[in-house]
Amino acid sequence: MQKMKWKNYLCYFVIFILLGTAVTVKPSISKAEESDVNITLLGTADIHGRFMPWDYALDGANTSGSLTQLYTVIKKVRQENPNTILVDAGDTIQGNSVELFNDQPQSPMMVAMNAMEYDAWAFGNHEFNFGLDTLKKVSEQYKGKTLAGNIYKENGERFLPAYTIVEKDGIKVGIIGMNTPMISDFEKGTDHLDGLVVKNPVEETKKAIKELEGKVDVMVGVMHMGLENENGIPGTGVQDIANACPELSAIFAAHMHKLVKKEVVNGVIITEPDKYGTHISRIDLTFTKQDGKLVLKDKTATAIPVKNTDGTTVVSDPTLEDTLTPFHEYARGDANVVVAQLKGRNLVPENEIKGIPSVQIQETPLSDFFHEVMLYYSKADVVAHQIDNDNARLDVGPIKKKDIAYNYQYALGEITV
Incomplete structure (x- = not known):
C-alpha cells in the first residue's frame, strides 16, 4: 500500500513536470512570433553619369x-540583410558624357540600374x-518604378506616379518621390517642360500620404x-516637407551635392549621399509586433563612403x-575625337604665383576663345562665363573633344536684365 502511494506520487510528479515543461514552451513561441523585422533602404543620388x-x-x-x-557596397548590405530596398533620387542621365547614349539603343545608366535592381x-x-522625348526614350529602358509626384500634365493627370509600394518580409514600405520645383526656373526658355505643370512638393507629399494611409506600414x-530651402524659396527643401509631413519616417535628399549622414527634423530622419557616387545613404528601420500590429521600434541613418578610412577605395563589381x-x-573613343588644331601658343599661361591659377585671376586667351564662341553661336550682345577648373589648359597641337569638356565642364543658363 505504501509502495502504491509512492508510485502515485511519482506519477503525479512526472505529469506536473511535463505540464510545466509544456507551459514554459508557450512564451518562447510567442517571443518568436513577436521578433523584430529589420528593413534597410539604400539611396543614391546625383550620380551624373558616373556609371564606371x-x-x-x-x-x-x-x-x-x-x-x-x-x-x-550594395551587394554586401544585401548579404547582411535580404530585406533591402534600393532607390535613386535623381540627376542620373546627365554628366560625364553619358548624354552620348541618349540617341543610342541603350543608356549605360539604365543598364546598370536594372542590373543593380x-x-x-x-x-x-x-x-x-x-x-521629354529623350527622357521618355531613356527612362522607358528602366525596369523599376519612376516617380515624380509634383509634376502634372496640363489635363490634371500626374506625369508619373507619386509613390510606389515595396514589400519586404511582410512590411509594406510606401516610397514617395518628388522633384525640386525649381525645374520651372532651370528649364525656362526651353520647350523641355512643355505640357507639364510643376506643383508644390510639400502639398503633393501631403496628398500622396493621404493616398497611402492604410495601405502601408511605413512611408519614406x-x-x-x-535639406534647406534653395535660394531661400519656401517649399524647395526637404526640411519644409519634414515639418509639414511627420507621417514620413525618413527622407532621402539630393540635389545640393552635400553629404548629410543624418539629420532629424520634426522626427523625420534625413540623409543625402553627396554626389557622383562617392557615398550611398543607408536607412535602417526596425519593426516589432505589439498586440498583433507592426510598430516602428527604431530608425537610424548614415552614409557609406566609397573611400575607405585607409585611403583606398571600394573596388568595382567585376560583373557589372x-x-x-x-x-x-564608346565614351572614351568619343572623348578622343580630334575636332581642331591649335597653332601658335598655349592658351593658358603658367601660374605666376604657385597655387593661384592664372586662369581664375586674369584674362587669358582661353577665356577669350570661349567668349568668342559664345558670342558667335548665341548672337547675344554680352556674354559671361566661369572657368570652373583651376587646372584649365589648352596647348598647341590637336584639340580633342575631351579638351573642351575638361576646360568648360558646366554650362548655366540665360540671364535677362
Missing part, C-alpha cells in the same frame, strides 16, 4: 565614386535637360531636393563592370 570609375572629360580613371563601386527612381531636374520620401565595358569604350 572613369572621368570621360579627362579620359582618365577616377575611383572617387561610381555605380560599379557602389554595387560592391533598383526598386524606384525619383527624377531630378537634370533628367529634363534634353526634352525620395526627394530631389536639398564587364557589362558596362562597351559603353565605357
Whole structure:
C-alpha cells in the first residue's frame, strides 16, 4: 500500500513536470512570433553619369565614386540583410558624357540600374535637360518604378506616379518621390517642360500620404531636393516637407551635392549621399509586433563612403563592370575625337604665383576663345562665363573633344536684365 502511494506520487510528479515543461514552451513561441523585422533602404543620388570609375572629360580613371563601386557596397548590405530596398533620387542621365547614349539603343545608366535592381527612381531636374522625348526614350529602358509626384500634365493627370509600394518580409514600405520645383526656373526658355505643370512638393507629399494611409506600414520620401530651402524659396527643401509631413519616417535628399549622414527634423530622419557616387545613404528601420500590429521600434541613418578610412577605395563589381565595358569604350573613343588644331601658343599661361591659377585671376586667351564662341553661336550682345577648373589648359597641337569638356565642364543658363 505504501509502495502504491509512492508510485502515485511519482506519477503525479512526472505529469506536473511535463505540464510545466509544456507551459514554459508557450512564451518562447510567442517571443518568436513577436521578433523584430529589420528593413534597410539604400539611396543614391546625383550620380551624373558616373556609371564606371572613369572621368570621360579627362579620359582618365577616377575611383572617387561610381555605380560599379557602389554595387560592391550594395551587394554586401544585401548579404547582411535580404530585406533591402534600393532607390535613386535623381540627376542620373546627365554628366560625364553619358548624354552620348541618349540617341543610342541603350543608356549605360539604365543598364546598370536594372542590373543593380533598383526598386524606384525619383527624377531630378537634370533628367529634363534634353526634352521629354529623350527622357521618355531613356527612362522607358528602366525596369523599376519612376516617380515624380509634383509634376502634372496640363489635363490634371500626374506625369508619373507619386509613390510606389515595396514589400519586404511582410512590411509594406510606401516610397514617395518628388522633384525640386525649381525645374520651372532651370528649364525656362526651353520647350523641355512643355505640357507639364510643376506643383508644390510639400502639398503633393501631403496628398500622396493621404493616398497611402492604410495601405502601408511605413512611408519614406525620395526627394530631389536639398535639406534647406534653395535660394531661400519656401517649399524647395526637404526640411519644409519634414515639418509639414511627420507621417514620413525618413527622407532621402539630393540635389545640393552635400553629404548629410543624418539629420532629424520634426522626427523625420534625413540623409543625402553627396554626389557622383562617392557615398550611398543607408536607412535602417526596425519593426516589432505589439498586440498583433507592426510598430516602428527604431530608425537610424548614415552614409557609406566609397573611400575607405585607409585611403583606398571600394573596388568595382567585376560583373557589372564587364557589362558596362562597351559603353565605357564608346565614351572614351568619343572623348578622343580630334575636332581642331591649335597653332601658335598655349592658351593658358603658367601660374605666376604657385597655387593661384592664372586662369581664375586674369584674362587669358582661353577665356577669350570661349567668349568668342559664345558670342558667335548665341548672337547675344554680352556674354559671361566661369572657368570652373583651376587646372584649365589648352596647348598647341590637336584639340580633342575631351579638351573642351575638361576646360568648360558646366554650362548655366540665360540671364535677362
